[in-house]
Amino acid sequence: MPRQWKCAVVGAGTVGRSHIRLIPQLPAVAKLVAACDHVPARAEAELQRNRLPSVPVYEDMAKMLKEQPEIEVVHLATPSGAHLESALMAIEAGKHIICEKPLEVTLDRVDKMINAAKAKGVKLGCIFQGRWKEDNRAVKQAAMDGRFGRISWAGAFTPWYRPDKYYEETSWHGTWKLDGGGAAMNQGIHAVDLLQWIVGPVKSVSAYGGNRSHTKIETEDAISASLEFENGAYGSIVCTTAMYPGMPTRLEIGGEHGTAVLENGLKSFSFQDRKPSDHELVEKLGPAAKPAAPFSGAQANPAAISADLHGRNISSILTSWAEGKEAETNGPEARKAIAIVLAMYESAKNGGNAVKVDYGSHG
Ligand SMILES: NC(=O)c1ccc[n+]([C@@H]2O[C@H](COP(=O)([O-])OP(=O)(O)OC[C@H]3O[C@@H](n4cnc5c(N)ncnc54)[C@H](O)[C@@H]3O)[C@@H](O)[C@H]2O)c1
Structure with a gap:
């Protein structure tokens, strides 16, 4: 059965802004409950643009996870080679992860992420939105x-x-x-x-x-x-x-x-x-x-990101999880x-x- 997952976005740059914009457009599967960026003004500006001023913004992910225990899914849109540290923090807190491509930048770091999620029993899904075209x-x-x-x-x-x-x-x-x-x-x-x-x-x-x-x-x-x-x-x-x-x-x-x-x-x-x-x-x-x-x-143009395809990718991941299945772009698949x-x-x-x-x- 579909359900609404409580999601937080970490990283509010070019692609994180898309996640902030998109999640509220997918109410059947997702609700945006927090956002985080080392430069909080980036997240605040996007929330303002989307008339979501009540969504709390954090500079620090650890603080966000502590103060917003309702978060179920963390969307990672930080630089690729910094995904692992944030992922491990989210996994440790028992959160599922939707990570932007590429999951990480070495196979050792990718494997650490996949293995940590498996050990904790949380899900990992990756954005490869072209698969939904x-x-x-x-x-x-x-x-x-x-x-x-x-x-x-x-x-x-x-x-x-x-x-x-x-x-x-x-x-x-x-x-x-x-x-x-x-x-x-x-x-x-x-x-x-x-x-x-x-x-x-x-x-x-x-x-x-x-x-x-x-x-x-x-x-x-x-x-x-x-x-x-x-x-x-x-x-x-x-x-x-x-x-x-x-x-x-x-x-x-x-x-x-x-x-x-x-x-x-x-x-x-x-x-x-x-x-x-x-x-x-x-x-x-x-x-x-x-x-x-x-x-x-x-x-x-690096900002020409199809919101429609990103939305389908996110919906598909969350729907699969709600049905107790792996995402089509789960960790091992996104590693290839x-x-x-x-x-x-x-x-x-x-x-x-x-x-x-x-x-x-x-x-
Ligand atoms: N799917 C796509 O088509 C697509 C398109 C562009 C980028 N990406 C991917 O998205 C990721 C981000 O790329 P981008 O172009 O949006 O980068 P960006 O530089 O525009 O934005 C990154 C943001 O993350 C913030 N940040 C960095 N470390 C952080 C941390 N530890 N905690 C909180 N905030 C932090 C920065 O302040 C910045 O605002 C990369 O992995 C990239 O490959 C995917």
Whole structure:
């Protein structure tokens, strides 16, 4: 049975503001009962904008957890490499967690989070909102139905652009410690997750990457990998924030019986076992149905976060938990894309040598 979870948001920056805005729009599953940011004015301003002045704001998460025992779920929207400490504090207090992608920035830290939640018996769900986009789900369904036949090749391309200002505005973007990487760990990870979700586990990667134009950041702004999937398919991943003006994410999956291309919608969806509903899907979800405004998407603007998809992702997690089930994007599931990105980094550091993806032992 659906139920309303009492939620608190920690981190009221670009994406935390979205959570503050969204939770009150999901009254069937969620209620916002507190917010927290090291800079409380950020949370206060967003609450004011949304006419929620009575929601208490804290500078310190420990104090919030102590003074607001009714909190059941903590939404973590702090810098990626700082998720673990806040997660452990929330877990210790018996709270469930909805964490922004990526869960953390090393597999050791991800595993600590997953294991701590398991040991305490609390739930962990991650935001990978692209999984709730109808066109992506249609392609996932086609793969589950075996419509591609033997998949030959699949690729995920994130040819995005971020100006230097993007990296200068925060102290954490483009750092190994808190961003865990650059174009792949922060931006491309959405498409990496979709690729492995649709096609299946990536067995090994061979990558080249580095820093082409954002010379002041520590991490890569361009990386390209060749893949071998466990099912035998070959593939590619490309992630960059150095391709002005920023082009849409593109996914291609093709096999002996069909090909699908996702780019601003369902661009191509062609199978030997053609169904009338395929054409209807392309009509409904194809790029022509929703022409993209230039420079408008996340490819060029970090604040272009789809509230609708975030809302569906949050609702799905909370509904699954209310039904006593794991979230679709639970800890072990959300770990997979991080493991692929980290294998790409290891390979790139070692001259493109093939690196096996470490899926750990979470089952
Ligand atoms: N799902 C998406 O599409 C999407 C989009 C953007 C960012 N993100 C993810 O969301 C997270 C946050 O990114 P952002 O761009 O919103 O960052 P941001 O820098 O805009 O905001 C982070 C906020 O967290 C606050 N903060 C930091 N440590 C804190 C702590 N310990 N306690 C309380 N507040 C703290 C900061 O003061 C800041 O206001 C990252 O993990 C990022 O990868 C996801």
